[in-house]
Amino acid sequence: MGKARMLGLATDLYQLTMAAAYLSRGKTARATFELFVRKLPEQRSYLIAAGLEQALGYVRDLSFSEEETAYLRGLPIFSKVDGGFFDYLRDFRFSGEIEAVPEGRAVFAGEPLVRVTAPLIEAQIVETFLLATINFQTLIATKATRVVEAGQGRAIIEFGARRCHSFGAALYAARAAFIGGCVGTSNVEAGFQFGIPVFGTAAHSFTLAFEQEIDAFRAFYEVFPEQTTLLLDTYDTIRAAHLATEFGSGLRGVRIDSGDLGGLAREVREILDRAGMTGTKIMASSDLNEYKIDELVRSGAPIDLFGVGTDLSTSRDVPALGGVYKLVEIMTDGQAVPKMKLSREKLTYPRRKQVWRRIGDDGRYCGDTIGLADEREIPGEPLLQQVMVEGRIVPGLPTLQEVQAVAREEMERLPLELKSLHNPASYPAIYPVSYSARLEEERRKLQHELEE
């Protein structure tokens, strides 16, 4: 991740056409954009911010190669664009400031997760990649906290690479799932790149590759003593559980991957216990999600670990987060001019903002206020912190392990009703987020001006 990459084309075309038009009009003044989610998905009562590290790495490394600018120059749409634009791209480096909510923190609708202040063109070009990165990792980190909560302390391992939206998505799904509390991933590249613990058992094909099931079990155990988790359901789970007793208490675990997971886990537990294998763990997998895990845990199924794939790694019930990136302020003649959009249902709040969070008497969060970044009177902890100055990442970003700890603490501070797996039934269960009086006043004033 260290070396500079050419990422100039990792964007939507209109970012580059707008850039050319801005440049031709000399519109190079500084502007501020904010990235936020307008409305939480119906099945989510909070979000866990994630993806900032990759977003910042992109912004820092963003540049255009000769090959990339040549490609742009050859596009029909750029045929009449002045050569000065391509010179501009050739020298392009992001020079602005970024404030952001740290990874792992809980956020709510309307709250800026990232605030970018830079010359207009620079701030505009980064939109697409920032959104793709923050939207996706936030989506998965949030989903992971739900699955982890359902596990009530049982370990959750992320398993979903094969169903992800390409292997690149799998890599970041593993990272975000770890932030959300998974103990690890099956994804080796994610282990290599991010230091996430990697886990694995065996596939049905391994059992099938041997003439007898017990031969497969022995072959694996011989190479990985103390590290073996046997997959039981290739032919018959109960029969395989009996075979597994041959290995005694040195067997780390067994995995059940089909059928009535709760019922089978009970039978398998009994077989193992009778063989004195009380320390051998039972892992369950097979299209699991927070609801199925919740049911298994509540029913007392003796399952120690859950492997969760598709539903977690694609956030199957809510597979996209609608984060947006909106212009809120622009410098004009030395003045910061507020900006907002009036489109029906897509109205935005102008001005650079900050979010303040309050803690109630029970030690849990009790409400946020979104105000103007320079307000000084708003009680609570300000969430956005400076993470980039003049295109350089501010030293001291937390490690991934630290981010996971942040998210864990957030989960403890969230009001209990927000963590219900089912959508809060009544309005008061929604976390209270309000706008400061000064911000409301600014919005009203500007809206009135614009509507004239």
Place this chain on the structure above:
Amino acid sequence: MGKARMLGLATDLYQLTMAAAYLSRGKTARATFELFVRKLPEQRSYLIAAGLEQALGYVRDLSFSEEETAYLRGLPIFSKVDGGFFDYLRDFRFSGEIEAVPEGRAVFAGEPLVRVTAPLIEAQIVETFLLATINFQTLIATKATRVVEAGQGRAIIEFGARRCHSFGAALYAARAAFIGGCVGTSNVEAGFQFGIPVFGTAAHSFTLAFEQEIDAFRAFYEVFPEQTTLLLDTYDTIRAAHLATEFGSGLRGVRIDSGDLGGLAREVREILDRAGMTGTKIMASSDLNEYKIDELVRSGAPIDLFGVGTDLSTSRDVPALGGVYKLVEIMTDGQAVPKMKLSREKLTYPRRKQVWRRIGDDGRYCGDTIGLADEREIPGEPLLQQVMVEGRIVPGLPTLQEVQAVAREEMERLPLELKSLHNPASYPAIYPVSYSARLEEERRKLQHELEE
């Protein structure tokens, strides 16, 4: 894409632990795995195969760097594994054969999309990446055909990068959407890498960045004469449409991105037509999908192009495809031994298979037979073709444009009832896929043997 990449760790851990166990037992015989979808998602009546080119590129380039093998060696689980395994990885190159259904072809449940025959370890390691690649692109190409069908000839542009599962996913979403019939994408990197036509208009922020809306319109038009699509809904769509008449018939298009798209399109069309701008196109966007487009088209809304984002690029209604990769045969003592899995609801068919497709009197596909690869008596066109020999890609893979043409032809040959946007109501609307008598017999025999 040309140079060799180290992709060894782009897999699940268990592929590598199984590899070590296979090697220690000398299990290096050739085996065949097949990639298929057990069951179509409820909202899909067919799939359009996609992703093969990236899958083959991965298999061809797959190798392990020193750094990667050192990482594996340092993992606790590999602590007792013989050094010979790491030597094996250091020299690893895929040496096998691959047969596959060409990209763009329609496929159905149970039909192998990809068949890999190689030394057991090689065939096993590639599973995760193949699945992630084929599952995702097939998912999006299929979704795209639905959106394109709904458009009834109106152009569909893929727009969804910002909501994709990381920017890497966006790149392949754009490719797959193009296969499914989109005319292009907003994703510049996808244009650069795959030669897909790129499209763009302008964002609300562009309008906001100017003091007056008309200033923004003029600035853009000046730089991109004949190529300008003005975004109308930053403040008020109808007012903006009147402003747009200033540019006359040289204005390529306008875009409406919020509100009642059909009603606004009618009003805007009238304003443009009255100004003699009958050639100026109207584009609509705003959380569109096949159902909304179908409604707009059927209602006669004068919309010429649709920009489709989130729903298309994440296949939001069906965000994951459950493709699996199963061992079907393994060489033992010079004999090809059939393999199958008995797990409840996850039973597989043994043996190397081929799919034959028949065309009915109406020129449309009327049924497929899945049989043993070496059967010679089955009528119809065999779908799987050899695409890799001894680790080398067979020359003459189609270009992306050719693949798009293949998919277009498939859509014309699919039974009409399969293309209904709503799920076929009754069982006979499901496309008929059967297994050959010889294959059924093989399965019965093997199942009987295994259950003994």
